[in-house]
Amino acid sequence: QKEVEQNSGPLSVPEGAIASLNCTYSDRGSQSFFWYRQYSGKSPELIMSIYSNGDKEDGRFTAQLNKASQYVSLLIRDSQPSDSATYLCAVNKDNYGQNFVFGPGTRLSVLP
């Protein structure tokens, strides 16, 4: 089993719809979780971080964490064409924040 898994996509949604991105992880002791966005040819940039169970909202983005199910998701409301990118789920495996494991990424395409 891979450490962090995501559907590779592409996930296509119409403009204005909700995009739902999912991620599962294998290390039950993982403490912190991150969603990064990567445009083609660019470096990853942080969208959201989440540390405790439940929802965390920031503008159009909501991260959801369920440690019991080892599942983290990202919802993007009112999707825009500019949201088209690859979304990387990252999990921190240790308590010192120094061992990040990234998932393979989900490519999102928002259709105008």
Next chain:
Amino acid sequence: DTAVSQTPKYLVTQMGNDKSIKCEQNLGHDTMYWYKQDSKKFLKIMFSYNNKELIINETVPNRFSPKSPDKAHLNLHINSLELGDSAVYFCASSQRGPETQYFGPGTRLLVL
């Protein structure tokens, strides 16, 4: 001011050559990383340094040698380059603890 910078941005070289990539961060972070992103866009950690000390050394050929002259710099030297080393190499930094990583712009290495 650029937070995490890398040089060079592009590197085209022949098999068997030795090359270096430099990374600098001006964020005052304690921890720096090297990642490799292959053609399938999978981002994999190679090394992690905390206060100039090696913390993580994933399964990476010993042709790759990181060097951290001070907390703000982490360089990557690659000996005897192989075709399979072609990838984008990202430097990143974070504060100690489960904090966000900030990525450099990447170095696109092509080995011919």
